[in-house]
Amino acid sequence: MDTRGKMLDAAEHVMRTKGLARATTKEIARESGFSEAALYKHFRDKTDLFLAVLRERTPGHLPALLAELAERPGRGNLRVNLLEVVQTAIEFYGETFPMAASTFSEPALLAAHKDALVERGAGPQHVRDALTQYLAREQDLGWLAAEADPAAAAALLLGACFMQAFLGNFTDQAGPSPESLVDALLARVA
Amino acid sequence: MDTRGKMLDAAEHVMRTKGLARATTKEIARESGFSEAALYKHFRDKTDLFLAVLRERTPGHLPALLAELAERPGRGNLRVNLLEVVQTAIEFYGETFPMAASTFSEPALLAAHKDALVERGAGPQHVRDALTQYLAREQDLGWLAAEADPAAAAALLLGACFMQAFLGNFTDQAGPSPESLVDALLARVA
DNA sequence: GTCTATACTCGGATAGAC
DNA sequence: GTCTATCCGAGTATAGAC
Numbered sequence: 526m527d528t529r530g531k532m533l534d535a536a537e538h539v540m541r542t543k544g545l546a547r548a549t550t551k552e553i554a555r556e557s558g559f560s561e562a563a564l565y566k567h568f569r570d571k572t573d574l575f576l577a578v579l580r581e582r583t584p585g586h587l588p589a590l591l592a593e594l595a596e597r598p599g600r601g602n603l604r605v606n607l608l609e610v611v612q613t614a615i616e617f618y619g620e621t622f623p624m625a626a627s628t629f630s631e632p633a634l635l636a637a638h639k640d641a642l643v644e645r646g647a648g649p650q651h652v653r654d655a656l657t658q659y660l661a662r663e664q665d666l667g668w669l670a671a672e673a674d675p676a677a678a679a680a681l682l683l684g685a686c687f688m689q690a691f692l693g694n695f696t697d698q699a700g701p702s703p704e705s706l707v708d709a710l711l712a713r714v715a
Numbered sequence: 716m717d718t719r720g721k722m723l724d725a726a727e728h729v730m731r732t733k734g735l736a737r738a739t740t741k742e743i744a745r746e747s748g749f750s751e752a753a754l755y756k757h758f759r760d761k762t763d764l765f766l767a768v769l770r771e772r773t774p775g776h777l778p779a780l781l782a783e784l785a786e787r788p789g790r791g792n793l794r795v796n797l798l799e800v801v802q803t804a805i806e807f808y809g810e811t812f813p814m815a816a817s818t819f820s821e822p823a824l825l826a827a828h829k830d831a832l833v834e835r836g837a838g839p840q841h842v843r844d845a846l847t848q849y850l851a852r853e854q855d856l857g858w859l860a861a862e863a864d865p866a867a868a869a870a871l872l873l874g875a876c877f878m879q880a881f882l883g884n885f886t887d888q889a890g891p892s893p894e895s896l897v898d899a900l901l902a903r904v905a
Numbered sequence: 906g907t908c909t910a911t912a913c914t915c916g917g918a919t920a921g922a923c
Numbered sequence: 924g925t926c927t928a929t930c931c932g933a934g935t936a937t938a939g940a941c
Contacts, residue, residue, distance in 0.1 A: 701864070
């Protein structure tokens with residue numbers, strides 16, 4: 526692993542464990558094994574470092590799964606596929622929510638991150654759009670009722686996963702199971 | 716309005732406009748019209764002030780609506796009631812999400828806030844539970860299909876509203892309408 | 906490329922007068 | 924209860940040597 530990569534790893538680790546507010550250049554330097562000065566040779570400033578972490582250390586299994594489903598709509602059946610989507614989404618949001626949420630404490634960082642996402646055509650809404658398109662495809666193929674609303678169904682399903690990632694930090698009691706979520710959505714619609 | 720109230724208002728305003736990270740005691744003192752020293756006569760420290768804002772300046776219209784529905788299940792019909800829940804929830808989460816999310820940048824503050832919520836039997840999961848109970852009541856009364864899953868339905872509906880509050884900060888394109896969300900959930904289930 | 910040392914600023918908190 | 928003044932520590936960033 527190169528120097529820059531070690532710095533990104535250290536920054537991510539500190540951000541996750543101590544929180545964005547306590548993710549100082551001193552702490553990140555110490556954790557990475559390099560000096561603070563070295564940090565500034567690889568990143569313009571602290572914001573640049575954080576944006577790099579958000580850009581290069583965000584897990585991609587949920588987008589990857591949705592991309593895979595888009596190319597193979599016939600694979601397995603709808604319910605099984607959605608179940609995998611829910612399980613992957615709960616994991617994905619569980620990993621990404623704390624850091625994404627943290628950026629709301631620094632509007633300048635949030636705005637810069639948003640701009641960076643727009644720049645490269647990414648962002649959280651694209652995940653929802655991808656699921657919407659997958660559902661529309663299944664609908665075209667006849668596996669989802671014609672009256673169903675793909676966009677609304679995607680918003681409901683991913684919303685429940687997203688909220689669960691948030692609630693997990695406030696209570697120990699588990700929410701509805703993935704199966705019950707998918708079934709509540711598909712019951713008599715599929 | 717008393718001194719303490721003005722300080723809370725100022726703190727909330729600064730937190731909302733500049734973000735939690737830039738909500739300094741200096742800035743809050745300036746905005747409230749009092750000195751920093753005065754701040755510390757009314758609040759033990761900065762964390763105490765923030766917790767007070769979270770406790771006393773969180774809007775209550777969504778919990779209020781759910782409490783009202785619980786006492787009057789027969790009022791209007793299910794679809795109309797859920798539509799009002801969705802509209803109120805989108806507004807509620809839109810107002811509360813930025814500040815709630817910000818606390819993830821300071822794990823100590825988040826933990827203290829969580830403990831305070833547990834202490835007084837409150838918290839975001841109670842909103843979801845309240846909707847679940849309302850749906851279960853409607854189910855008992857026969858307005859919701861016996862096979863429906865109240866807990867899953869509540870998680871789906873509120874999750875979509877919650878996520879919309881988040882996505883609103885990343886894209887201008889509106890998500891599914893409240894009507895489409897409710898209808899997607901009730902279609903052939905109710 | 907990396908280090909040590911340091912400059913500079915800002916934020917939290919308190920002392921003491923009124 | 925509120926103010927002015929101030930202390931102290933921490934955090935970002937840079938200078939300059941190697």
